[in-house]
Amino acid sequence: MHNRYLKIISGVVILYAASLTAQSRDAHNPVIHADVPDMSMIRVGNTYYMSSTTMHMSPGVPVMKSEDLVNWELVNYAYDVLDTVDALTLTNGKNTYGRGSWASCLRYHNGMYYLSTFAQTTGKTHIYTTKDIEKGPWKAISFKPSYHDHTIFFDDDGKIYLIWGGGELRMVELKEDLSGVKEGTERVLIANASVPAGPDMGLPAEGSQLFKVNGKYYLFNIAWPKGGMRTVIVHRADKITGPYEGRVVLQDKGVAQGGLIDTPEGKWFAYLFRDYGAVGRIPYLVPVRWADGWPVLGVEGKVPETLDLPAGKGLIPSIADSDDFERKEGEPALPLVWQWNHNPDPDHWSLEDRKGFFRITTSRVDTTFLSARNTLTQRTIGPESAGTVSLDVSGMKEGDFAGLALLQKGYGMIGVRSEKGNKFICMVNAETGEPAEIKRIPLTQRTVYLKAECDFRDRKDEARFFYSLDGKQWSSLGNTLHMKYTLPHFMGYRFALFNYATENPGGHVDFDYFKISDRISK
Known part of the structure; x- marks a missing residue:
């Protein structure tokens, strides 16, 4: 009986040790x-x-x-x-x-x-x-x-x-x-x-x-x-x-x-x-x-x-993270996951002008997204990720373009254009190096929801863009962006929140939140 008991205990110890070894190689x-x-x-x-x-x-x-x-x-x-x-x-x-x-x-x-x-x-x-x-x-x-x-x-x-x-x-x-x-x-x-x-x-x-x-x-x-x-x-x-x-x-x-x-x-x-x-x-x-x-x-x-190291817990929220733009007293204006595309213009972005919102106000006229200031970015993550924003466009001026982009030389964007007194949701594809508006639909409300999905699985490197009028029902817009890592930018694609003027500076947009997920729609 005693020997049998020892054998059982030994077996348990061996199984437990094997389990620990398996866990450590996660x-x-x-x-x-x-x-x-x-x-x-x-x-x-x-x-x-x-x-x-x-x-x-x-x-x-x-x-x-x-x-x-x-x-x-x-x-x-x-x-x-x-x-x-x-x-x-x-x-x-x-x-x-x-x-x-x-x-x-x-x-x-x-x-x-x-x-x-x-x-x-x-x-x-x-x-x-x-x-x-x-x-x-x-x-x-x-x-x-x-x-x-x-x-x-x-x-x-x-x-x-x-x-x-x-x-x-x-x-x-x-x-x-x-x-x-x-x-x-x-x-x-x-x-x-x-x-x-x-x-x-x-x-x-x-x-x-x-x-x-x-x-x-x-x-x-x-x-x-x-x-x-x-x-x-x-x-x-x-x-x-x-x-x-x-x-x-x-x-x-x-x-x-x-x-x-x-x-x-x-x-x-x-x-x-x-x-x-x-x-x-x-x-x-x-x-x-x-x-x-x-x-x-x-x-x-x-x-x-x-x-033979502990398991990874995922990149959210340690490397990339969502942001509701709500700030408690003493908190930094922007969490570390955010970086500006080039140096920011501090006089033309704010979390104070409208509490709980990230506001970008245009300060000059620009011809392209890549020259716009105060574009706020963070990493995309693999093998797949999606970024979503809620955007209030009521403060836009004629000629403004604002929204969510995937930043690289061959970028893609979904956003709102203010043109001839009307607003349009537009998808732009610049994978050739030259931006082309693929599709637009009219927008008649002040708030719109925009989403970009990235599929990096097995280097598929495809992105799709979506919009929603209520934040629940989503529709795709435009075509697939074939993402390419290019040496002129020398950087992986980034989610980017942007607003720039093509005619009159001084307009603004308010982002209510940015949400990132490590899952995309199938």
Whole structure:
């Protein structure tokens, strides 16, 4: 009887242990099915922080937080505005689509957080520092030139280095206050970092991120052989100055560009991203083991679908979220999920003019949606997502156009035009690069409901647009938008709330809410 009881207990323990193991392997790649490219990641104690790229959006350089490497939430941005040049404010015919600030580098050293980026738009390298990465404030430092895809590294001897470049990688030493480069310290670090990936490169090695593990230096880069896929290259050295030896450490599904992160328990992962069509560049985690002093990425060289990490809980409300535009005293005007397309014009948007509504007032005449100011955006999410707004159009002026868009170079829109004393619900398709009004119907009431649905499943990359007169019964309008990720914008599609004037400035519209869902109608 006693032995039988022990066997039963042992069986229960085995089943329970097996259950725990199964539960722990619930995480799936991609860990974030949304546009979060060029990640840089650190761990401080048991907490992980990650920065990413949002280019022409303001505020910029988002910071995300996680306790488990899988479930991330937005907690801050490095800056409200990068600069106030015409290209960033959409003035005098200028814009900075696909430029703005690019790949960042996030570091923690002696109780201080350092977040650096670079911008073709300003021609500068920008470094932001804070003791509180979640609340700030940030101190901003900038200097010329703009060091492409750089990594900052604080070495054990107190020296601060910056490595950058494409193909040929170079290194400089920074001044102790990070205000610029020490003269006479620039050197070629690796003459041709692409060599391990082959002789014929479409994209030479770039995206540098440097790490020090067990006394050795490991420099991660991405390269793209012609006719091949994005590839992860690692160079290692005993000294930061080299010499470096390199090898390909991952070539699967085009998952590449990133670096290393370890857990408090001693597990290692590489954080990387994958180009995934119209939704953007999406983050993956790849397990890492060490062999002969080299990081070995993947499972038998492949990117696994499942990970020995906690399950993902979804991207809503941590990465994207609905908003009823109601604000309690002390709350920020806009939650972190929102970013402006370029710098906002603060005098012409408001949550105060009509409580519980987001108002955009036109300040000038524009010819296209892409030149309009105060367009408010947030990420679309995969594998599918829908955005819905309630819009009061009673304050529009002749020639105004307002509504909900999917923002990229080949954008799509559903909105209301005020024309010849009448209003029309219109669907516009700009997938060819030129906007074309596909269909319109008359609107005779002040409030209309608009919806955009995105289907990113298996890179289908299709969007459809709908309207409703009561918020309950929906009708499709226009045709299917075939979404395409384009380099001129270099960003996944975004839901966008807009209003612009084509004849007379001063009109306004009021958005009552924006709702996002991870389901679309079938």
